[in-house]
Amino acid sequence: MNRALERPEDELLDTLPCALLRFDASGRVRACNARLLDLLGRNRRQVTGSRLDTLLTPGSTMFLRTYVLPLLMGRGQADEIALDLQHVDGSELPVLVSARREGLGADAVVHCAILPAPRRTDQERDLQRARREVERARGHLERANAELDRFAASAAHDLSEPTRKVRAFGDRLLHSQRSQLHPGDRDYVARMLAAAERMQGMIDGLHQLARSGQxxxxxxxxxxxxxxxxxxxxxxxxxxxxxxxxxxxxxxxxxxxxxxxxxxxxxxxxxxxxxxxxxxxxxxxxxxxxxxxxxxxxxxxxxxxxxxxxxxxxxxxxxxxxxxxxxxxxxxxxxxxxxxxxxxxxxxxxxxxxxxxxxxxxxxxxxxxx
Known part of the structure; x- marks a missing residue:
């Protein structure tokens, strides 16, 4: 295919089944064939001499500048690069592009062979959509879990101090020499201390649970x-x-x-x-x-x-x-x-x-x- 692009006759280019394109170091199209024109919905005068980025979607243009062209300038070849052509009616066409560079610097010329990418079936599109939704849900869940961990750790820290005070003052009240508690009241204080002890155990466990997500x-x-x-x-x-x-x-x-x-x-x-x-x-x-x-x-x-x-x-x-x-x-x-x-x-x-x-x-x- 690339050898065919070396010939100037448009008739020869038009006989080939895949889309062909040649552009120079400035990014301007120097030659193309009828198959590419069909994919773009344009005529030869609109394409020849135009800038390459006018034939691509904005996303593909950025990808071309930041990845494909540096790859071509460095290695001289790129195979099956996924890009999106921009049809004249505004629709996008996914394609696979294989390219080869000849020459260096301002004399460089790039020959491209372009094939429409295999269209995804409805099932594949649904699978891709489901995967994206799963990734979004996973990210949301991770953020929610991190937020819960922070909340649990903060709550455990804030609850520990008043719980320790309840235990400390309750213990003093129960064992103080000056305390004249009725036996029934002493039982109430003992129950309060037991409940505070259980509360402290729950707080410690909550703090440990929060730390387990680190x-x-x-x-x-x-x-x-x-x-x-x-x-x-x-x-x-x-x-x-x-x-x-x-x-x-x-x-x-x-x-x-x-x-x-x-x-x-x-x-x-x-x-x-x-x-x-x-x-x-x-x-x-x-x-x-x-x-x-x-x-x-x-x-x-x-x-x-x-x-x-x-x-x-x-x-x-x-x-x-x-x-x-x-x-x-x-x-x-x-x-x-x-x-x-x-x-x-x-x-x-x-x-x-x-x-x-x-x-x-x-x-x-x-x-x-x-």
Whole structure:
């Protein structure tokens, strides 16, 4: 095709099936064929001698100046570049342009072969539209989540101070030597302090939930076995107090986000020990391995216990913030540990799922890409 453009006879150019164009270093059209004129809806006198950017849409003109021409001047060739021609009636025609430069500087000449781009089907257009809508929705969701995180962190910070004062002055009132409280009033103050304690736990959990949405860049990575060992060491006092037995199975050789995975494991251990059955020695099993089959290397970590368990229909609701299945007085906590853990897991590109049966224990499985 490009060889044909080297010939000046318009008759030869007009016999070729694709659109052909030749322009000089100043960007003016020096030759074209009938096929290009058909695509533009113009005659030869309107096109020959005109500037190239008058044949393109504004967006394509900008793309031509900033990318295509520098590419041609540097490499001397460009293949299948997507541009939009501007028809005389104002409509746009997507085309694919292959071009080759000859000569340098002011003597440069560019030969182009132009073919209409394959038209997108309605299904492809719908798919492209759906993808754009998904991207917009994802961006909106990310902004909304970031705003909620900021609000939660701010609310947790602002609520902590008055809650601490309620606890401090209530404790002074209850234990003051000068206090002459009626026994019934002392019970009211004790209940107030217990409620303030629970409130502080909820505030701390809310703050932790807000922090779980922060980016993971820069956080340390360590071997999974090292993270498990450190968490068990930190949690040893609680394990001993509950007279629990923790069994750790073989762990895969994988580097993990030490902060996020450590926090998730600590929350799962806390749940396993907290929700134990009366008269039953708590047993907790920690096991891990590689997920097979998988499109990409993926590992899992499971914490299984013999505690109170839960009905299968509650497996999803367990991860809702502040959701509780058990008596808050018998089983303390803010109801945010699993919500925070799942958010941490999803922030790392993984997930956290729960399985269980009433009075048969629970099993929570963390799945993450390696």
């Amino acid at each position: 980016a993971s860049e820069g956080r340390p990575r360590r071997q999974l076995a090292e993270v498990v060992s450190q968490v068990l060491g930190d949690f040893d006092r609680h394990i001993t107090a509950a007279a629990a037995e923790v069994i750790v199975g073989e762990l895969p050789d994988v580097d993990v986000d030490a902060v996020a995975v450590g926090q998730v494991l600590q929350n799962l251990l806390a749940n396993a020990i907290t929700y134990r059955r009366d008269g039953v020695v708590p047993e907790v099993q920690i096991e891990a391995g590689w997920l097979e089959p998988a499109d990409a290397p993926t590992w899992w970590l499971r914490v299984r216990d013999n505690g109170t368990g839960f009905a299968p229909e509650h497996a999803v609701r367990l991860f809702e913030p502040f959701f509780r299945l058990h008596d808050k007085h018998k089983y303390p906590g803010a109801g945010l540990g699993l919500a925070t853990s799942q958010r941490l897991a999803r922030g790392l590109g993984g997930d956290l799922r729960a399985e269980g049966r009433p009075n048969e224990g629970a099993s929570l499985t963390l799945t993450l890409p390696a």
